[in-house]
Amino acid sequence: xxxxxKIWRASFYKAKATIYREKEDGVNxxxxxxxxxxxxxxxxxxxxxxxxxxxxxxxxxxxxAGDGQKYFSSAIALEDSIVYFFNTEKIAALMEExxxxxxxxxxxxxxxxxxxxxxxxxxxYGLNNY
Numbered sequence: 001x002x003x004x005x006k007i008w009r010a011s012f013y014k015a016k017a018t019i020y021r022e023k024e025d026g027v028n029x030x031x032x033x034x035x036x037x038x039x040x041x042x043x044x045x046x047x048x049x050x051x052x053x054x055x056x057x058x059x060x061x062x063x064x065a066g067d068g069q070k071y072f073s074s075a076i077a078l079e080d081s082i083v084y085f086f087n088t089e090k091i092a093a094l095m096e097e098x099x100x101x102x103x104x105x106x107x108x109x110x111x112x113x114x115x116x117x118x119x120x121x122x123x124x125y126g127l128n129n130y
Contacts, residue, residue, distance in 0.1 A: 010034060010082045019075035019083060020062060029087035031062040036081025042073040053115065054078070060086075060108050 013019055019031065022042060033055050040053040040061060052073055055061045062075060077083075086094070095102045 010084055013077040013081045013083060015077055015079045017077045019077060019081075022072060022074040028089075029085055029091060030060055031075070032060050032084045032086060033057055034082040034084060036083070037078040038081060038083075039076045039078050040073050041076070053112070060105055063105075063109060063112070
């Protein structure tokens with residue numbers, strides 16, 4: 001996977017910088033956190049911030065808007081971070097070529113779907129006021 005980072009350009013985000021903003025941005029692709037920590041949060045529930053995920057180094061994030069639609073969350077760097085963006089066109093080829101990358105993406109998406117399902121259960125049953 002190391003060769004991937006020679007192809008795409010890194011973006012540097014200082015701590016507290018916004019990578020993408022809820023309801024404003026939408027892209028055709030997703031991000032990969034090379035180094036740092038990023039908070040993914042949403043204000044959809046009760047108009048207050050709810051942390052959806054804390055992304056650590058070497059993990060993808062922002063897949064929710066891979067179709068170009070607007071994000072339902074915001075991504076904020078919690079510490080200085082190096083982030084790569086992978087556009088949708090190149091991801092398909094990369095998924096075929098690199099089994100390590102493919103496994104990373106699928107595993108990460110599975111975990112995020114489990115978290116989303118748990119959050120939906122909390123909202124449906126009114127257990128989200130913790």
